[in-house]
Amino acid sequence: xxxxxxxxxxxxxxxxxxxxxxxxxxxxxxxxxxxxxxxxxxxxxxxxxxxxxxxxxxxxxxxxxxxxxxxxxxxxxxxxxxxxxxxxxxxxxxxxxxxxxxxxxxxxxxxxxxxxxxxxxxxxxxxxxxxxxxxxxxxxxxxxxxxxxxxxxxxxxxxxxxxxxxxxxxxxxxxxxxxxxxxxxxxxxxxxxxxxxxxxxxxxxxxxxxxxxxxxxxxxxxxxxxxxxxxxxxxxxxxxxxxxxxxxxxxxxxxxxxxxxxxxxxxxxxxxxxxxxxxxxxxxxxxxxxxxxxxxxxxxxxxxxxxxxxxxxxxxxxxxxxxxxxxxxxxxxxxxxxxxxxx
Numbered sequence: 001x002x003x004x005x006x007x008x009x010x011x012x013x014x015x016x017x018x019x020x021x022x023x024x025x026x027x028x029x030x031x032x033x034x035x036x037x038x039x040x041x042x043x044x045x046x047x048x049x050x051x052x053x054x055x056x057x058x059x060x061x062x063x064x065x066x067x068x069x070x071x072x073x074x075x076x077x078x079x080x081x082x083x084x085x086x087x088x089x090x091x092x093x094x095x096x097x098x099x100x101x102x103x104x105x106x107x108x109x110x111x112x113x114x115x116x117x118x119x120x121x122x123x124x125x126x127x128x129x130x131x132x133x134x135x136x137x138x139x140x141x142x143x144x145x146x147x148x149x150x151x152x153x154x155x156x157x158x159x160x161x162x163x164x165x166x167x168x169x170x171x172x173x174x175x176x177x178x179x180x181x182x183x184x185x186x187x188x189x190x191x192x193x194x195x196x197x198x199x200x201x202x203x204x205x206x207x208x209x210x211x212x213x214x215x216x217x218x219x220x221x222x223x224x225x226x227x228x229x230x231x232x233x234x235x236x237x238x239x240x241x242x243x244x245x246x247x248x249x250x251x252x253x254x255x256x257x258x259x260x261x262x263x264x265x266x267x268x269x270x271x272x273x274x275x276x277x278x279x280x281x282x283x284x285x286x287x288x289x290x291x292x293x294x295x296x297x298x299x300x301x302x303x304x305x306x307x308x309x310x311x312x313x314x315x316x317x318x319x320x321x322x323x324x325x326x327x328x329x330x331x332x333x334x335x336x337x338x339x340x341x342x343x
Contacts, residue, residue, distance in 0.1 A: 002029025003320045007171060008339045009033070010076050011057065012097060013086035014041045016153060017114050017187060019053040020160035022084055025167065026056040027313040027322045031340045033076060034059045040331030052310075056326035058334035064095040077102045077109065079339050081174070082167055086114045089124050099182045109180040110170040114163055118186030130155045130187075137191035150295060158194065159187040211255050211262035212238050215292065222275035226266065227288035234288055241285035242269035 007030040011022040019034075026032040034041075034057045043050045060076075063069040073096070077083055083102055085092050092098045092113070099111040116133055117123035123136070131147060133155035134140045163185050170181045212228030212235055228234045230252045239248035244265050255262055270278055275291055282289035291297075298304065307316070312324050 001320055002323050005029040008080045009082040010080040011084050013084055015043055016156045017160045018084050018086040021163040023053050024164040029323055032057040036061050036331055038063050051328040054328040056323050057329055059329035059331055060335050061332035070096040073097060074105055078105050081171055082110045084112045089115055089119045103180055108174050108178055110167055110174055112163055112167050112183040114159055114185050117188050119184045133188040133191060136188050138195045139191045155187045155191050158190045162190050211259055212266050216267050216270040218270060218273055218275040218278055220274040223292040224275055224278050225290050237285040238287040241281045241287050244269050
């Protein structure tokens with residue numbers, strides 16, 4: 001039995017944020033029925049990406065512009081615990097899939113809307129995607145450049161994870177009270193909240209916030225990262241591994257006043273080593289180091305393979321483990337099916 005066994009989720013979302021949110025729920029055992037438009041979700045054209053975001057779900061194709069499609073949606077929603085939609089504000093209402101219409105059928109329903117800027121406010125009707133939300137939320141540096149196709153879509157993934165958390169919390173309340181809820185989640189809101197927890201940027205120094213914290217090029221044209229903050233032992237370990245023992249005993253308060261000098265010493269020492277040499281030395285010394293990996297290197301890393309991150313997801317539990325394996329459904333593969341029986 002997985003932690004969310006018996007949770008019935010109706011997924012009306014497409015592309016990335018909503019599907020990843022519901023995939024997280026499915027990985028924990030939720031019964032997720034994915035509702036796709038005629039022809040299937042457009043992201044099926046990118047099958048390698050689609051499959052990762054839609055494992056352990058079932059699929060039905062419904063035309064929500066037709067009376068029959070809306071009737072079938074209502075039938076499914078009447079017995080669901082959760083509905084997730086990612087339309088622009090107002091679109092779900094026009095399709096008969098808005099929170100007021102569906103919660104009138106099922107007062108216990110938790111209805112989650114994921115949109116760029118939320119359901120109301122001055123930006124509510126402004127179209128956008130990940131880079132726009134990051135820009136509004138001050139989650140791009142002033143010297144930002146256009147992202148590559150394989151850059152991590154921070155707003156999308158952050159909002160999806162927050163949605164899964166909010167849905168689970170709301171379901172707990174709905175089960176206890178018999179009254180559902182409407183979750184209005186703006187992707188830009190999540191990043192703005194995150195950004196608000198860190199100090200405002202002032203100027204770029206070329207070094208990290210403290211010596212030994214940042215990205216450092218190596219002799220072979222690669223890069224490593226170091227994560228020293230206030231810990232005296234980590235700073236000392238880093239200095240010993242890099243052959244700059246003369247700086248090992250500098251206390252944190254003093255290091256803050258000598259950032260450019262000390263970080264320069266770290267950078268110069270790292271630049272004399274290859275990436276693998278630097279990682280080996282620093283790891284052996286107990287320093288907080290990690291290589292800057294490519295996508296392919298990450299997938300091949302023994303640590304993530306050991307923890308089965310790609311196969312079993314990021315959440316690990318002992319008593320009620322997540323669902324293992326699983327495949328993405330074909331479009332309309334589960335037509336005519338209803339919710340799974342539990343208990």
